[in-house]
Every structure is written in structure tokens, then in C-alpha cells.
Amino acid sequence: QSALTQPASVSGSPGQSITISCTGTSSDVGSYNLVSWYQQHPGKAPKLMIYEVSKRPSGVSNRFSGSKSGNTASLTISGLQAEDEADYYCCSYAGSSIFVVFGGGTKLTVL
Amino acid sequence: QVQLVQSGAELKRPGASVKVSCKASGYIFTGYYTHWVRQAPGQGLEWMGWINVNSGDTQYAQKFQGRVSMTRETSIRTAYMELSRLTSDDTAVYYCAAREVDGEVPAWFDPWGQGTLVTVSS
Numbered sequence: 593q594s595a596l597t598q599p600a601s602v603s604g605s606p607g608q609s610i611t612i613s614c615t616g617t618s619s620d621v622g623s624y625n626l627v628s629w630y631q632q633h634p635g636k637a638p639k640l641m642i643y644e645v646s647k648r649p650s651g652v653s654n655r656f657s658g659s660k661s662g663n664t665a666s667l668t669i670s671g672l673q674a675e676d677e678a679d680y681y682c683c684s685y686a687g688s689s690i691f692v693v694f695g696g697g698t699k700l701t702v703l
Numbered sequence: 704q705v706q707l708v709q710s711g712a713e714l715k716r717p718g719a720s721v722k723v724s725c726k727a728s729g730y731i732f733t734g735y736y737t738h739w740v741r742q743a744p745g746q747g748l749e750w751m752g753w754i755n756v757n758s759g760d761t762q763y764a765q766k767f768q769g770r771v772s773m774t775r776e777t778s779i780r781t782a783y784m785e786l787s788r789l790t791s792d793d794t795a796v797y798y799c800a801a802r803e804v805d806g807e808v809p810a811w812f813d814p815w816g817q818g819t820l821v822t823v824s825s
Contacts, residue, residue, distance in 0.1 A: 626808060626811070630812075637798055637817055638798070640811060643813070649813060681748050683748070683811065690765070691764065692750045693750070694747055697748070
């Protein structure tokens with residue numbers, strides 16, 4: 593059982609927007625603005641898409657955005673494209689002892 | 704171009720140890736942390752620990768304490784992760800990932816290596 597809770601799957605049609613939630617606790621997501629999101633295509637390494645809740649690394653499309661409210665972080669993908677179909681993982685700092693925890697991952701299907 | 708290249712797949716017997724390497728290029732190696740994250744077949748990501756490549760300081764996830772060792776050889780820009788007393792539950796793809804040392808908590812990872820499959824089987 594993962595420390596952060598994500599929906600197992602989400603889906604959307606090309607051009608639509610989807611949001612993936614990531615629910616933690618007041619000991620991780622709720623306490624730190626250190627939530628990151630990773631995209632993983634089958635057989636590939638994860639790729640950083642969002643860091644520090646809402647910042648985008650250079651080269652990541654502005655269709656990807658992140659936010660946080662209380663103990664829940666969210667990743668929103670707008671203007672869905674076929675290449676967005678992948679697994680998405682959230683990650684949060686959880687204090688100096690545990691360091692980081694991951695969500696269980698969400699499979700995004702573009703219909 | 705920042706790049707991490709890992710060593711090849713390994714097949715190990717239960718009880719053995721495995722050492723995975725991660726060679727960096729395209730950035731100042733000693734200015735980064737190297738993290739290790741693993742992914743069991745069909746499962747999610749699991750953080751194992753980090754090493755500050757400059758100082759050699761490490762932090763390991765409690766689950767792996769006493770069984771994992773992270774080291775580095777700065778002269779050849781390579782970090783290592785060794786896991787001992789392997790069981791079938793350790794069968795996974797092991798990733799290294801970098802994070803710049805910038806005075807902040809190194810709680811996100813970019814870039815990642817290509818991954819190394821470690822299979823533990825008798």
C-alpha cells in the first residue's frame with residue numbers, strides 16, 4: 593500500500609482536460625510544497641513533469657500544471673494528446689526521517 | 704546534455720548481493736545528489752535513498768537500512784548502489800536519478816537513468 597493515494601486510472605478524449613489527484617496527510621503533502629509528478633511510458637524511465645507543486649522543468653509542455661489544496665495535490669493535463677497516455681506518479685517530501693513517499697500511480701488512457 | 708547511464712541487467716541467487724552503477728555525464732557530478740528508486744514488476748515507484756556525491760553523505764529509506772550501501776567514485780563520475788541479502792521480493796528495475804545540490808531539500812529527481820533490471824531467482 594502506497595503512502596500517497598492516487599486513482600488507479602483516468603481517461604479522456606483528445607483535446608479534453610483531465611486531473612489526477614494525489615492524497616496524502618498533514619505529514620507529507622499538507623506540510624511541504626515539495627510535491628512532484630512523474631510521467632512513465634511503458635518500459636521507459638520516469639520523467640519529471642512538475643516539481644515543487646506547480647513548477648515545470650524546461651522542456652515540459654505548459655499543458656501540464658500542478659496545484660495543491662490541503663493534503664491533496666493535483667496534476668492537470670489540458671488539451672490531451674495521444675502521447676500523454678502513460679502512468680503518472682506523484683511524490684511528496686515527508687520530513688527528514690522518511691524523506692519522500694510516492695503514490696501508487698495512475699494510468700492515463702487517451703480514448 | 705545531462706545523462707545517466709546505468710549498468711546492465713543482473714541475475715542473482717537468493718542471499719547474494721548486487722551492485723548497480725550509474726555513470727553521469729553532461730553536468731558537474733559533484734554538484735548533485737544521486738538517488739536510487741526501484742520498481743517491482745507491474746508496481747509503483749519506491750525510493751531507496753540518496754548519496755551526496757560531493758560529501759559522500761547518505762540517507763537510506765528505513766526499509767533498506769542495514770542492507771543497502773550507496774557509494775561513488777568521483778574520478779569516473781559514477782555512483783553505485785549495492786543491495787545485499789537478496790530475496791525474490793527484490794526483483795525490480797532499479798533507477799538512479801540526479802538532483803542538484805542547491806541548499807534545498809533534494810526531494811525531486813531529474814534526470815533519471817535508463818534503469819537496471821535485477822532478477823533474483825534460484
